[in-house]
Amino acid sequence: MVAAGVRRVLVTGALGQIGTELTRELRRRLGERNVVASSRRTVPAGSEREAGPFVVLDVTEREVLEQTVRENRIDTIYHLAAILSAVAEGDPERAWHVNVDGLGNVLETARRCGVEQVFWPSSIAAFGPGSPLEHTPQDTVMRPSTIYGVSKVTGELLCDYYHRRYGLDVRGVRYPGVISSGAPPGGGTTDYAVEMFQAAVAGRPYTSFVSAATVLPMIYMPDCIKAALDLMEADLAQLTHHNAFNLAAMSFSAAELAAAIRAHAPDFHCDYDPDYRQAIADSWPRSIDDAAARREWGWSPAYDLPAMTRDMLARLGAARRTS
Ligand code: VAH
Secondary structure (H helix, E strand, C coil): CCCCCCEEEEEECCCHHHHHHHHHHHHHHHHHHHEEECCCCCCCCCCCHHHHHHHEEECCCCCHHHHHHHCCCCCCEECCCCCCCCHHHHHHHHHHHHHHHHHHHHHHHHHHHHCCEEECEEHHHHHHCCCCCCCEECCCCCCCCCCCHHHHHHHHHHHHHHHHHCCCCEEEEEEEECCCCCCCCCCCCHHHHHHHHHHHHHCCCCCEEECCCCEEEEEEEEHHHHHHHHHHHHHHCCCCCCCCCCCCCCCEHHHHHHHHCCCCCCCEEEEEEECCEEEEEECCCCCCCCHHHHHHCCCCCCCCHHHHHHHHHHHHHHHHHCC
């Protein structure tokens, strides 16, 4: 029997870059037994599986999803399972199936099972060449040129529909590139930022797949997790946008990131050899106006580029020494 008032949470994509850290923080706050981690992949013994309940779950299989929600008495879903921008361009049909049909399954299951809250992350990838790309507004033209961006705009509209039509409390943010020292990123266009840190700590040079001058909005993982949990705990009556809040913490070029790393690792060398992901990056905002998130639920990032760089290098260095 779950203590009255304790959330029963399901995390999809719980083995991914964000899912791994979000599951860990939710379990710290709610108790391990109250957070069910799920993934399409199985997890080797001794890792996240050992830390609490884990189920193998493909979000495109609605019956399995509904059975998991009912059997575990889930009242809150953090839906992170998705195919990211770079991988999605290699298989647009599957990206649509996972990102859109998967979200549709989560929303319909939440409606049918009386789930109280759903968190689903959109992305700055929901903007495109037709959007203002400097200080991109919360509400503006959204005609993304990637299937990932198309799936994110569609998802935002689907979440709005379920909130308006059924009153489902679904919330989310448009994440920028996420930088973290834990689970590796999963095939996005911003993965170069994490890979640069990993190369520097390993004493290796790095070849960036975007140009030195490429500027993108980024967020450090502790702020990424804080945003999700702060938004989910916010007073619904104060929210105008519900899902798809613009969110950012910093913007910098690939060359500025390399320089910030070299301030700690003077021998680190980075060169630049743009590939197909350059066109994706060029279609995205360079900076974001996240005033709505700051106004409606008090968003305030803790990490800027110098603070993130110090913490990332310290964590990766410590992990390397113990591996
Ligand atoms: C990606 N990391 O690169 C994700 C993110 C804004 C980028 O959505 O696809």
